[in-house]
Structure formats: structure tokens, C-alpha cells
Amino acid sequence: MKMKMEFSALLLVFLSSFLHSSNAVSWPDPPDWQQKPQMARYLSHFADWGVVAAVSPEYSLMPFGTIQSFADGTLKNSTGVPYFYISPMSDTYHNIQYNNSVALTISQAESDYCTKKGYDPEEPLCARLTLFGKMEPVKNSAELKLAKRFLFTRHPAMQNWPKGHGWLVHALRISGVCLLDFYGGASHISLSDYYAAKP
Template identity: 35%
Template sequence: MWARALLLWGAAVAVGLSAGIPPHEEAARVARFVAHSCDWAALATLSAQEPPMRGQPFANVFSVSDGPKGSQGSGVPYMYLTALEVSVRDLQVNANASLTMSLAQTSYCKRKGYDPQSPLCAHVIFSGLVEKVPNGTEADFAKTALFSRHPEMASWPRDHDWFFAKLNITNVWVLDYFGGIKTVTPEEYFNAVP
């Protein structure tokens, strides 16, 4: 069963990436494409740890999903968090964060021969507030989105009090071509079809 699911997941990834990244002139579509293609991201917070780290930037890797593979995705980066995580403790003091995703984590850039730092290896940077997703329809969607891509999450220790969270996006920057970063409004981002 797992082998079949893995095969289907791999086929969905290959189809999505082979369909191609949207044209670089359509930055909002590129941002949605990157967000849906990536399974993890670097989340940067302002550290609430003891000095000398307090108030300093602190980046950490988290599994993310904006929807199951094969779907269009919601554009909302969902995460599965616990207060035991150091970055979550930072967020409890200051919920502002940035989240970076890059196609370098997919096969796209390697197939094209793009270095991860190359603008052609598209990446997107979001900023906003990390918020707990309230129980209900959105939490159900977040669970489906995350557990379909990260099935191991379903077996993580229950005594860690896991909860679903999302980045409430206030700013979007896209780097997908030479000439500098592009700004996309949240409205443009959510209205774009990847």
C-alpha cells in the first residue's frame, strides 16, 4: 500500500513540475507554483531565547503544505507545530515571521542545471503572522494537506500537544529571474491560478 502511495505521489510531483513553472512575467502564479511544489520551508523568527540570541534572527526548517499534491492548493502555508519547538516559543512572544521556499528542494532545478542561488531556481519569501488554526473546517483541511504529504506526522507523540498553524501572509516576494526581486500583493497571490 505504501509503495503504491509513494508511486502515485511521485507521479503527481513529476506531472506538476513537468507542466512547467509559469512565465516569470506572472510572479503571482510563480509564487503559487513554488508554494504548492515545496514540502518544507525555512521559517525565520525573532529569537526569544536567552541572551545572546534574544532578539536575533533565528531560522528553522518546517514541513509545510498548502494542499494535497495533485490539487491546485490553497496558497496558505500550513504547519504542524508544538510549543516544545524553540521557534514556536519565539512565535509565542512575537508572531511575526518570514517563510522561504525554493524549487531547489524539488527535482526542477537539478534537471535544469540551476544552482539553488540562481534566480532561475525560483524561490518565494512570505512574511506575516503565524496563527493557530481554530478547530473546524480549516483545521480539517490543514490536517489533510499536511498528513497527505507528511504521513509520518500522524504518528508523532500525542503528548507533545501538536496543533495546526498557518502563516497569515501580509507580504510576498518572488525571485524567479534575473533583474531583482518582485513584490506581489497577498490579493494577487491568492487570486492567481498556479
């Protein structure tokens, strides 16, 4: 009887330990902070969402950040190009119809890394990336097929989102890469270095 109880307790704690780890968003270990292009690609690959900053025609042309899920590949491969699934009903879409110059901002605090390490989200050691560029609808059919595969693999829920919302696949055509992952100020990474690196 006593042994049975002990076993049940063990089982419960085991299960709760798995539950906890599945609730936290864990990414693989990051590259070294000195490997700037790799760190940029790490953030744009493993993050599932970010804030798209744009100018809002609805709010007197004020800056407006909207939450968007994205994917630059399946988990196993990475292109560096963030693809989005945007409904014409959304604020993001209204903003980019007015002006498609946007910035996508990602924080390492989206994973459990910074909490685990005890880094405040504003500290440079809790890395962050801003990708500047133009948000454009994907028209090429080969790229569209690929982008949909990336999005539906990383965000399975998207496949069931209401068809009536007219979801459109967009790509952020990056023109600037700004990374802060250590003390001493942000790094500006060239597009060729960014695309040549692996996450």
C-alpha cells in the same frame, strides 16, 4: 543462459532507474517566469518544507531560521495558505510565542529542477519565494479540519507523531509576497493577485 543474464541486467537497471527517480524530489514543470503570481503559488504549493525565519528569545533576539514542513492543500488543490504542524516543544513555537511575525522562505532547489537545469541555487533562474506574515494557531473548526487533511495528505508521517508533543495546527496569515524568479530584482506580488492565481 546468456539471454537470462541479459534480462536480469535489464531488470536491475530498470529497477535502479525507478529508485533514482523516487529519491529525487520532482515537481511538475514550473509556470513561465513572467507569470509572477502563478510562480509564487507554484512554489508555495509544491514545496513540502521551508525555513521559518523568526526572532529568537533564546538567542538574544537574533534572527533564527527553523525547518518546518507545511501544506497549502492536497497535491490536487491549493489554497495559497501554508499550514503547519507545530509542537510547543519546538524552537519554532518558542520563537512565535515571543513574536509571531515571521517569514517563510522556499527555494526551487528543494526540487531537482535547478540541478537538472544547471542553475546554481543563488541564480535568479532557480526561483525563490519569501512569504511574510503572522503565524497563528488555527481555531475555526472547519478550517482546522481542512488544514489537518492537507497536512496529513502531504505529510503522512505526521499522523503518527507522538501525541504527547501537543501538535498545534498553525496558518501563516500572509501580509507580503516577495518572489525572485528572473534577473532584474525581486517582485512584490499583491495579496489579491497571489490568492487569485493557481499554481
